[in-house]
């Protein structure tokens with residue numbers, strides 16, 4: 001890019017920055033020195049390739065979505081939490097909000113994640129253990145009691161049974177008297193990554209994709225700010241992928257959902273703002289920063305050039321980040337605070353929109369109140385003390401970071417080509433589906449995980465407390481234990497609830513759901529009615545399983 005174009009870009013950015021709202025905060029260094037809101041190349045000089053870097057708030061958004069960076073708004077502190085029953089988790093949410101959390105993020109227990117009720121035999125021993133147990137809308141009422149859903153953005157991490165859980169959340173909001181059209185939040189819903197990495201599916205891909213299409217259509221029309229998809233790389237990375245695989249598989253999945261929206265006749269400028277992303281922040285500081293910067297650039301270019309998006313919000317890649325669970329060690333666990341801080345800083349320097357920091361004991365159990373507070377305070381130290389929020393994309397223009405950003409982008413592009421080739425019709429969706437069926441994704445991830453593990457075992461990659469610096473004076477940690485009483489009470493409550501609801505209304509609602517499943521209309525209104533009648537998650541998923549069957553992964557060696 002020549003000097004005149006760079007100058008014009010700077011002036012354009014300055015006008016937008018001046019017009020934008022800024023936080024009322026001190027943007028000087030700790031020593032009181034003034035700093036600019038963004039830095040760029042020296043005036044009067046050409047800078048080849050600057051169009052790939054650009055200015056914050058401008059295409060290709062390498063440097064962030066907003067001209068003000070974090071001076072306009074800091075990222076949302078969004079701590080993923082849930083354990084035991086809805087009452088216990090409600091208390092944890094109130095603690096998080098009182099301590100400065102900016103939004104909520106629901107972790108469900110394993111039976112809920114698999115679409116099962118707490119009283120099913122498969123749920124035995126799992127109720128309330130890795131998250132909160134939700135059986136019907138009544139549990140959602142308790143989960144959000146005293147928390148006005150219209151005023152807080154709520155993320156729910158669930159994909160296989162995402163839609164029935166979402167309608168239960170709508171019912172809870174309705175019962176609070178909220179205006180549903182004003183709700184803002186995110187539902188994970190990302191079924192592609194379930195087949196690729198996390199393995200919490202219910203049906204074959206096609207019925208899942210139909211439900212996701214229904215959800216995209218419903219949200220775009222009725223709840224415009226709600227994000228019905230959080231396309232997730234986190235689980236792909238945690239399963240052992242490289243950074244480039246995480247990026248490429250996730251963005252490919254995102255393109256798949258764009259193709260789904262288009263196939264339903266939806267306008268890309270209307271539904272694409274509902275696509276949100278979720279990445280891992282691993283411990284290789286610069287590689288992670290490069291990954292986040294590349295993600296925004298790749299998404300904006302493909303949305304514009306391949307899928308015809310024209311509105312700014314449709315081109316924006318917005319993402320949540322969680323620090324890497326897999327980087328935490330059971331050995332010398334207090335060191336995990338340091339790892340998490342470094343990873344969180346990478347997410348922030350990469351321009352994350354929302355962030356979860358892991359607690360130091362999460363490799364052993366769900367966090368205690370104290371470790372959850374340290375995790376949250378870690379974000380606050382970065383936000384309030386370090387000055388990194390003063391300047392947008394402070395590492396932009398670093399030769400190292402720009403070279404890494406270009407490299408990871410090029411690697412991702414090669415992977416997109418390979419995925420398209422798998423499908424034989426040129427679409428990403430066909431490639432993803434074929435890759436899932438053939439175990440292509442899982443094999444590549446397993447290979448990358450194996451290579452890393454070998455490097456650790458040979459000592460080429462060093463992990464403090466594991467294969468380096470193993471001597472310690474550390475004492476055993478007190479960890480959170482969820483009592484089995486939770487399971488008993490949850491099951492008892494569920495039995496009572498079933499006995500006291502209007503059984504005829506439940507039966508009619510479930511029959512109507514099946515009828516819509518057969519005739520092909522949008523299934524959300526019928527599912528909403530079933531949730532209002534207190535049909536349980538297991539009942540809703542059960543009738544759909546009897547209609548659509550279940551998915552079993554083909555065995556592979």
Ligand SMILES: C[C@H](C(=O)O)C(=O)SCCNC(=O)CCNC(=O)[C@H](O)C(C)(C)COP(=O)(O)OP(=O)(O)OC[C@H]1O[C@@H](n2cnc3c(N)ncnc32)[C@H](O)[C@@H]1OP(=O)(O)O
Pocket residue numbers: 020066067068069070071072073074076078080103105153155157185186188225227230234235276277278318319320322353354
């Ligand atoms: C591992 C674990 C498991 O499986 O067990 C999991 O999966 S845990 C998975 C947990 N997942 C999550 O928690 C997902 C969280 N995701 C989200 O919260 C969302 O999808 C998100 C990433 C888009 C973040 O949404 P958010 O509301 O917190 O933040 P946003 O960035 O959208 O900001 C809120 C509003 O402020 C605006 N805004 C932001 N920054 C600025 C700025 N500098 N100047 C002006 N406006 C600004 C945004 O455009 C938006 O408005 P407007 O809306 O008008 O544009």
